[in-house]
Amino acid sequence: GAGVSQSPSNKVTEKGKDVELRCDPISGHTALYWYRQSLGQGLEFLIYFQGNSAPDKSGLPSDRFSAERTGGSVSTLTIQRTQQEDSAVYLCASSLAAGETQYFGPGTRLLVL
Amino acid sequence: GENVEQHPSTLSVQEGDSAVIKCTYSDSASNYFPWYKQELGKRPQLIIDIRSNVGEKKDQRIAVTLNKTAKHFSLHITETQPEDSAVYFCAASRAQAGTALIFGKGTTLSVSS
Numbered sequence: 001g002a003g004v005s006q007s008p009s010n011k012v013t014e015k016g017k018d019v020e021l022r023c024d025p026i027s028g029h030t031a032l033y034w035y036r037q038s039l040g041q042g043l044e045f046l047i048y049f050q051g052n053s054a055p056d057k058s059g060l061p062s063d064r065f066s067a068e069r070t071g072g073s074v075s076t077l078t079i080q081r082t083q084q085e086d087s088a089v090y091l092c093a094s095s096l097a098a099g100e101t102q103y104f105g106p107g108t109r110l111l112v113l
Numbered sequence: 114g115e116n117v118e119q120h121p122s123t124l125s126v127q128e129g130d131s132a133v134i135k136c137t138y139s140d141s142a143s144n145y146f147p148w149y150k151q152e153l154g155k156r157p158q159l160i161i162d163i164r165s166n167v168g169e170k171k172d173q174r175i176a177v178t179l180n181k182t183a184k185h186f187s188l189h190i191t192e193t194q195p196e197d198s199a200v201y202f203c204a205a206s207r208a209q210a211g212t213a214l215i216f217g218k219g220t221t222l223s224v225s226s
Binding site: 031033035041042043044045048050056058059091098099100101102103104105106107 | 114119145147149155156157158159162202204206207208209210211212213214215216217218219
């Protein structure tokens with residue numbers, strides 16, 4: 001079946017602009033995660049959605065970052081007033097349930113000029 | 114919160130040799146430990162995982178060991194091949210609590226023929 005998909009694959013924006021990144025999880029997966037990977041670095045947890053529970057936002061680096069998950073499926077990560085340090089690959093993952101194997105999408109490469 | 118340390122950051126081996134990557138974690142309640150392989154420009158892919166109710170797991174040339182008392186776990190790759198060259202990430206989480214994965218900073222493995 002189809003894996004996790006993300007769009008756009010690449011995004012170039014100017015400092016101060018807002019961006020929206022989209023994640024389509026694997027159908028039926030109840031858990032969805034956002035991570036950030038800076039160049040040559042590991043994966044930094046941002047936010048986690050599980051079913052209808054309140055999301056775990058403990059990894060969001062600032063209030064410029066927010067995310068929502070509509071209808072328990074598609075998720076959008078929004079970065080407001082982008083800064084150059086926001087440049088990174090943003091990865092989405094989903095799992096069948098909490099604690100199960102996480103499958104990653106291809107990521108969105110964000111470049112803030 | 115959880116903190117995962119990974120060593121070494123880079124590892125170079127000759128084809129056919131074994132490679133070992135080690136991780137330590139801080140949260141004694143963590144009980145799920147996956148390993149991901151990420152090739153250049155690709156998404157992370159799960160290669161093996163272990164839960165805290167076992168001490169070792171093998172899958173062909175790959176094995177993972179877990180020492181809960183010492184809070185460390187290791188990835189062992191035997192008979193390395195050039196296609197094993199990639200960045201490897203360890204991670205830890207409290208699976209039942211549904212917490213997100215906390216990743217190590219990665220190990221760049223280079224296998225030369």
